[in-house]
Amino acid sequence: LEKKQEEGHISTLVSTTLESLARKARSLLAKFGTTMAAIKPASFYPSLMGTLTFNVHTGVSSTEAVATQDLGTANVEFRHYIDHAFLAGLEGGQEMLASLTTPRPPCTELWGTKRMSGNERVVGMLSQPLHVSFKATRADRMIRKSDMYLADVLVIDSLPVPLHVSVQGLEATGAFTSEQEREELYRAASDFSRKPTKELFPEQFHDHPYWGGPGGYGPNTSVLGNIATVGMGGVENLRQELLSARSPDVSTPRVCAACLERSVFLKTCSRCKSVWYCSRECQKSDWRRHKGDCVSA
The missing domain is CATH 1.20.5 (Single alpha-helices involved in coiled-coils or other helix-helix interfaces)
Structure with missing residues (x-):
């Protein structure tokens, strides 16, 4: 028992x-x-229209770079990308790489570069907004430079281009300082004479799988997912629509600078009025990153 x-x-x-x-x-x-x-991968889906020319500033050097952009694409991605090797080769670039932070939202890979063996590795995110100068050629052929600060820049282990700028991200974070600046960037982004081909970029990028190099399946030659099609109004109509774009009104969803969630119920930073937050918690968590820009603004 x-x-x-x-x-x-x-x-x-x-x-x-x-x-x-x-x-x-x-x-x-x-x-x-x-x-x-x-944890979802970031996505690389550049526009098939124009490329943009920037000067990338590291604090101790300034280097010109041709960048792809996302104007008119069906891709929703508000972060910008910079190639790791390109940044490392800039004077002052190593110091920027030494202070990388964890990407927000979390991601470890970049999808869309045509690499058959998998996605590109995300090394990290720049801890401070990247200072760039957009170079626009005006109607009088004079070159005009506009300073911008790219927030949320992911460093990619092997990007097909030196720099990729999200126009959606520029709009969402209020990076444009004037309507003229916006129009000049939109005009350049819709210039088909500067559409992205590997010849526009340094030779070190030509062998990337995205451009048809080993281990890839060729560049993106389809216009699916891109509004730049004759069937949707023609090139000239598209250009006019892009140039007539204006800032989002109060009923247009904006993006929280901390969690990147879209909402129409966002409040701006009370000091600089240049970024939006969906909650006080998001604003407090983002203050360390935003503080430098806010003070300078």
């Missing part, structure tokens, strides 16, 4: 322990499963 009671006690103990372990396993699975589901 004592033996049976002991066996029953052991059986109950084992059963209770297994149930406890099962609960913990389900909890961990739910926790990490949610985390993994939230």
Whole structure:
């Protein structure tokens, strides 16, 4: 009888322990499963229209770079990208790489570069906005430079281009300082004579799989997902639509500078009025990153 009671006690103990372990396993699975589901790759889907020319400033040097951009694409991505090797080769670039932060939202890969073996690795995110100068050729052929600060710049291990700028991101973060600046950038971005071909970029990028190099399946030659099609009004109509674009009104969704969620119920930073937040918590969490820009503004 004592033996049976002991066996029953052991059986109950084992059963209770297994149930406890099962609960913990389900909890961990739910926790990490949610985390993994939230980590989505960043996406590279450049416009098939024009490229943009910038000077990239590191604080100690200034280097010209041709950049792809996303105006008119069906891709929703508000972050900008810079090639790791390109940045490392700039005077002052190594110091910027030494202070990289964790990407927001979290991501470890970049999708869309045509590499058959997988996606590109995201090295990290610049801890401070990247200072660039947009170079626009006006109607009188004079060159005009406009200073901009690119927030949320991902450093990519092997990007097909030196720099990729999200026009959607510029609009969302209020990077344009004037309507003229916006129009000049839109005009350049819709210039088909400067459409992205590998010859526009330094030779070191020509062998990338995106441009048809080893291990890839060729450049993007389709206009699917791009509004630049004759069937949707023609090139000239498209150009006029782009140049007539204006700042979003109060009913247009903006993007929270901290969590990147879109909403029409955002409040601006009370000091500089240049960034938006969906909650006080997001504003507080983003203050360390935004403080330098806010003070300078």
